[in-house]
Amino acid sequence: MSSGPLPAAEPVPALMRAIGRSAVAAAAVLALVSTSQKDRALAAAAASLRAHRREILDANVADRGAAAGLSGALLDRLALDEARIEAMAAGLEQIVALSDPIGAVLAEWSRPNGMRIERVRVPLGVIGIIYESRPNVTADAGALCLKSGNAVILRGGSESTRSNAAIHRCLVFGLEQAGLPATSIQLVPTTDRAAVGYLLAEMADCVDVFVPRGGRSLIERVQRDARVPVIGHLEGVCHVYVDRDADLAMAERIVLNAKMRRTGVCGAAETLLVDRAAASTHLAPLIRALLAAGCEVRADAAGCAIDGRVKAATEADWYAEYLDAIIAVRLVDGVDGAIAHIGRYGSHHTDCIVTANAGTAERFLTQVDSAIVLHNASTQFADGGEFGMGAEIGISTDKFHARGPVGVEQLTSYKYLIRGSGQIRP
Amino acid sequence: MSSGPLPAAEPVPALMRAIGRSAVAAAAVLALVSTSQKDRALAAAAASLRAHRREILDANVADRGAAAGLSGALLDRLALDEARIEAMAAGLEQIVALSDPIGAVLAEWSRPNGMRIERVRVPLGVIGIIYESRPNVTADAGALCLKSGNAVILRGGSESTRSNAAIHRCLVFGLEQAGLPATSIQLVPTTDRAAVGYLLAEMADCVDVFVPRGGRSLIERVQRDARVPVIGHLEGVCHVYVDRDADLAMAERIVLNAKMRRTGVCGAAETLLVDRAAASTHLAPLIRALLAAGCEVRADAAGCAIDGRVKAATEADWYAEYLDAIIAVRLVDGVDGAIAHIGRYGSHHTDCIVTANAGTAERFLTQVDSAIVLHNASTQFADGGEFGMGAEIGISTDKFHARGPVGVEQLTSYKYLIRGSGQIRP
Numbered sequence: 001m002s003s004g005p006l007p008a009a010e011p012v013p014a015l016m017r018a019i020g021r022s023a024v025a026a027a028a029v030l031a032l033v034s035t036s037q038k039d040r041a042l043a044a045a046a047a048s049l050r051a052h053r054r055e056i057l058d059a060n061v062a063d064r065g066a067a068a069g070l071s072g073a074l075l076d077r078l079a080l081d082e083a084r085i086e087a088m089a090a091g092l093e094q095i096v097a098l099s100d101p102i103g104a105v106l107a108e109w110s111r112p113n114g115m116r117i118e119r120v121r122v123p124l125g126v127i128g129i130i131y132e133s134r135p136n137v138t139a140d141a142g143a144l145c146l147k148s149g150n151a152v153i154l155r156g157g158s159e160s161t162r163s164n165a166a167i168h169r170c171l172v173f174g175l176e177q178a179g180l181p182a183t184s185i186q187l188v189p190t191t192d193r194a195a196v197g198y199l200l201a202e203m204a205d206c207v208d209v210f211v212p213r214g215g216r217s218l219i220e221r222v223q224r225d226a227r228v229p230v231i232g233h234l235e236g237v238c239h240v241y242v243d244r245d246a247d248l249a250m251a252e253r254i255v256l257n258a259k260m261r262r263t264g265v266c267g268a269a270e271t272l273l274v275d276r277a278a279a280s281t282h283l284a285p286l287i288r289a290l291l292a293a294g295c296e297v298r299a300d301a302a303g304c305a306i307d308g309r310v311k312a313a314t315e316a317d318w319y320a321e322y323l324d325a326i327i328a329v330r331l332v333d334g335v336d337g338a339i340a341h342i343g344r345y346g347s348h349h350t351d352c353i354v355t356a357n358a359g360t361a362e363r364f365l366t367q368v369d370s371a372i373v374l375h376n377a378s379t380q381f382a383d384g385g386e387f388g389m390g391a392e393i394g395i396s397t398d399k400f401h402a403r404g405p406v407g408v409e410q411l412t413s414y415k416y417l418i419r420g421s422g423q424i425r426p
Numbered sequence: 427m428s429s430g431p432l433p434a435a436e437p438v439p440a441l442m443r444a445i446g447r448s449a450v451a452a453a454a455v456l457a458l459v460s461t462s463q464k465d466r467a468l469a470a471a472a473a474s475l476r477a478h479r480r481e482i483l484d485a486n487v488a489d490r491g492a493a494a495g496l497s498g499a500l501l502d503r504l505a506l507d508e509a510r511i512e513a514m515a516a517g518l519e520q521i522v523a524l525s526d527p528i529g530a531v532l533a534e535w536s537r538p539n540g541m542r543i544e545r546v547r548v549p550l551g552v553i554g555i556i557y558e559s560r561p562n563v564t565a566d567a568g569a570l571c572l573k574s575g576n577a578v579i580l581r582g583g584s585e586s587t588r589s590n591a592a593i594h595r596c597l598v599f600g601l602e603q604a605g606l607p608a609t610s611i612q613l614v615p616t617t618d619r620a621a622v623g624y625l626l627a628e629m630a631d632c633v634d635v636f637v638p639r640g641g642r643s644l645i646e647r648v649q650r651d652a653r654v655p656v657i658g659h660l661e662g663v664c665h666v667y668v669d670r671d672a673d674l675a676m677a678e679r680i681v682l683n684a685k686m687r688r689t690g691v692c693g694a695a696e697t698l699l700v701d702r703a704a705a706s707t708h709l710a711p712l713i714r715a716l717l718a719a720g721c722e723v724r725a726d727a728a729g730c731a732i733d734g735r736v737k738a739a740t741e742a743d744w745y746a747e748y749l750d751a752i753i754a755v756r757l758v759d760g761v762d763g764a765i766a767h768i769g770r771y772g773s774h775h776t777d778c779i780v781t782a783n784a785g786t787a788e789r790f791l792t793q794v795d796s797a798i799v800l801h802n803a804s805t806q807f808a809d810g811g812e813f814g815m816g817a818e819i820g821i822s823t824d825k826f827h828a829r830g831p832v833g834v835e836q837l838t839s840y841k842y843l844i845r846g847s848g849q850i851r852p
Contacts, residue, residue, distance in 0.1 A: 028769075031795070032792065032793065109814065111812070111813075111814060115803055115807065117813060117814075122795070122825075124825050124826070125825065208825060208826070209826060229655060229824075229826040229827075247848075250848040253848060253850055254848065254850060256850075257850035257851060258850075261850070261851055343454075361845075365843045365845075366458065367458065369457070369548070369841075370841065371841055371842065372841070372842045372844065373841065373842070373843055373844070374843075374844040374845075374846060375843075375844065375845045375846060376845070376846040376847055376848050376849070377541055377844055377845075377846025377847075377848070377849040377850075378849065378850045378851050380850070380851040381541065381844065381849070381851055383851075386537070386851065387537075387543060387842070388535065388537060388543075398655075399548075399550050399551065399634060399839035400550070400634070400635060400655040400826075400827050400839065401655075401826050401827040403839050403840055403841060404840075404841070404842050413825035413826065413829050414829055414830075415795075415796065415797055415798070415799065415829060415830070416797065416798045416799070416813070416830050417791045417799055417800075417801075418798065418799070418800040418801065418803055418807065419787075419791075419800075419801045419802070419803075420800060420801060420802040420803030421802055421803075422673075422676040422679060422680065422802050422803070423802070423803040423804065423807070424679055424680060424682075424683035424684075424687070424803075424804045424806070425683060425687055425804050425806040425807055425812065
């Protein structure tokens with residue numbers, strides 16, 4: 001027989017299956033390793049990021065050069081500098097400082113027949129992270145998955161390929177230094193878009209959960225195509241409700257911070273609701289403060305009457321996640337009106353009431369069905385670090401498994417251990 | 427214009443959307459009602475089940491008459507008698523006695539800036555339960571969902587239609603007595619199979635989670651078609667491993683109970699693994715005890731050599747969930763061999779080690795990746811009631827959200843309440 005050409009290989013499926021098999025094998029090891037071994041890997045990776053910052057910056061310059069068509073906000077997310085690399089390294093060290101969730105006894109009790117039951121925390125297994133071109137996610141997500149005893153398959157945006165690869169090499173160096181499988185943290189090494197499709201649809205035997213991180217279209221795509229569970233937040237249409245019993249100075253401070261501290265984060269306020277009973281005292285100062293801070297205001301008729309610069313809001317504004325210096329403003333009929341508006345237009349992410357009335361506050365806290373509900377504090381606190389959870393991988397607006405900030409504890413499951421002395425069931 | 431025939435209506439979608447809208451509205455009410463109101467409804471439903479046992483039995487006789495073609499086991503699950511109705515009523519009263527999970531503070535802490543953070547338990551929302559023809563699930567599942575503050579849409583097997591409807595009327599009576607929405611517990615009132623397809627695929631805006639309860643094909647269908655999360659167990663391929671350090675009398679007692687107490691439950695043992703180092707002392711007595719108890723034994727060569735009635739096991743036997751008086755028996759190389767066998771062939775449900783060696787037991791408990799791992803106790807304890815959790819809706823072999831017995835706590839989510847005094851984020 002002649003040695004004719006081999007049939008064309010299917011590179012993406014073969015590559016992805018090899019990655020999946022390696023991840024499953026690494027997960028079996030990681031579930032049982034000590035805290036100190038995981039922490040040694042993270043500390044060594046942090047040191048490696050600092051030692052190789054020159055190579056990482058060069059890779060990032062090359063990425064940015066190839067991605068010149070990106071818009072300003074996207075280019076800013078892609079960009080690295082010395083300070084951002086130091087922040088990544090410091091982030092790994094913060095994850096070292098977190099207590100290890102794995103093995104923690106969540107509950108324990110005895111049964112009348114003498115059996116002891118423990119519920120203990122275990123890893124989920126293999127986590128797939130699909131994210132846009134933000135190189136810092138490579139370090140953050142890789143480290144959070146490792147600390148929680150999970151293997152991870154990372155697939156970053158194609159514009160950040162070189163930066164991600166340079167950062168990933170530092171993570172692998174850390175794993176090797178600590179004697180852990182180098183495949184504990186894998187980066188999909190191809191920009192072929194078929195790899196994402198295969199990862200989502202064909203690897204349910206290798207991946208236990210996906211965590212998409214990025215804009216709405218990415219998260220919707222993952223939720224639609226994944227064959228295993230997804231932890232994802234869709235969007236943050238966050239509200240500040242200023243009640244009739246709100247202190248005006250506090251309300252101004254909170255509204256300005258919630259809207260303007262950073263407008264591009266999911267915890268930024270998008271809609272200001274003002275109690276109709278406080279319209280004559282609170283509405284004008286709040287709108288003027290927002291305008292003075294450079295925020296565009298889109299309001300109902302009452303708001304438009306305050307200042308000529310206020311634009312008329314349309315129905316679409318109540319649903320909008322601007323992620324920009326724009327706010328929708330509306331009068332509502334007291335706390336019940338605010339609760340009804342948020343129930344109809346909100347995204348179950350983060351909402352705030354400003355009031356000095358404790359009973360009104362409790363009503364709002366209880367009845368608003370959002371992951372995070374605040375009384376007299378800015379919506380911009382919607383962040384795992386601000387909760388004291390260390391780093392986070394996102395804010396879940398799902399109710400299933402994880403809600404709110406997703407940190408190391410939210411990347412775990414549990415199992416029951418039962419210790420007996422020969423008990424049988426009657 | 428002549429009044430010609432109207433275009434054919436689409437009865438199933440219209441019906442199902444009405445059910446979905448009612449469930450969402452009921453869920454909003456249930457999330458906020460008091461424990462005593464939910465408990466009053468359950469107690470009144472229990473009384474109603476007892477008062478209407480005659481009608482329920484008549485409905486069940488009619489169901490069984492129409493389902494004469496069913497096999498023995500299925501017909502047994504469908505059948506009701508006075509004792510089973512009393513057990514349903516008593517089950518509702520046990521759920522009354524459980525503490526209310528909703529509103530429980532799962533964690534609370536303060537931040538350096540003075541904010542107080544609480545994580546409190548909230549319902550999931552609307553739960554869809556899809557089950558085979560077991561009328562008691564109508565009462566159990568309806569009650570568990572109500573106690574956990576969720577609205578529920580029940581869709582039972584078509585053979586149990588009349589029985590389910592009669593039981594459902596008692597639940598609705600209870601809801602009405604307590605002043606709760608009658609639509610808190612809805613039963614899909616059609617046997618049209620299109621209703622299940624619509625429920626799974628088209629009602630993601632109305633249903634938060636599905637819990638299928640039944641055989642493998644039902645659960646796989648729900649997992650494949652559902653557009654929202656699913657809590658489901660696929661199967662229980664449960665193992666008992668008898669170690670070299672096992673007390674033989676205890677091993678015999680546990681193996682017989684784990685296999686033969688009830689063979690049709692998911693926690694029944696399907697495979698017996700015996701340490702090769704104990705083959706000469708433990709294998710023959712265990713196999714003879716199983717044979718004497720009427721259990722068919724399928725074994726490797728060592729087992730076949732014990733007794734002429736032992737059949738040779740094939741590869742398929744190591745994967746089998748018999749749910750019958752059949753057991754697969756195999757020698758393994760110590761605890762590591764047992765762990766490897768269970769990792770390869772098991773279903774991550776419930777597995778047991780019998781040993782007097784504490785170190786060996788800990789190795790097994792730690793390394794076997796199953797929802798429930800027991801030391802010196804029967805696998806038949808895999809049951810929410812036996813855990814002290816009250817009733818259960820099934821045993822989850824998923825790692826996501828709920829693992830092991832699914833009781834009222836597993837049917838909940840949580841939210842964060844933050845109480846401040848004007849804090850803004852720097």
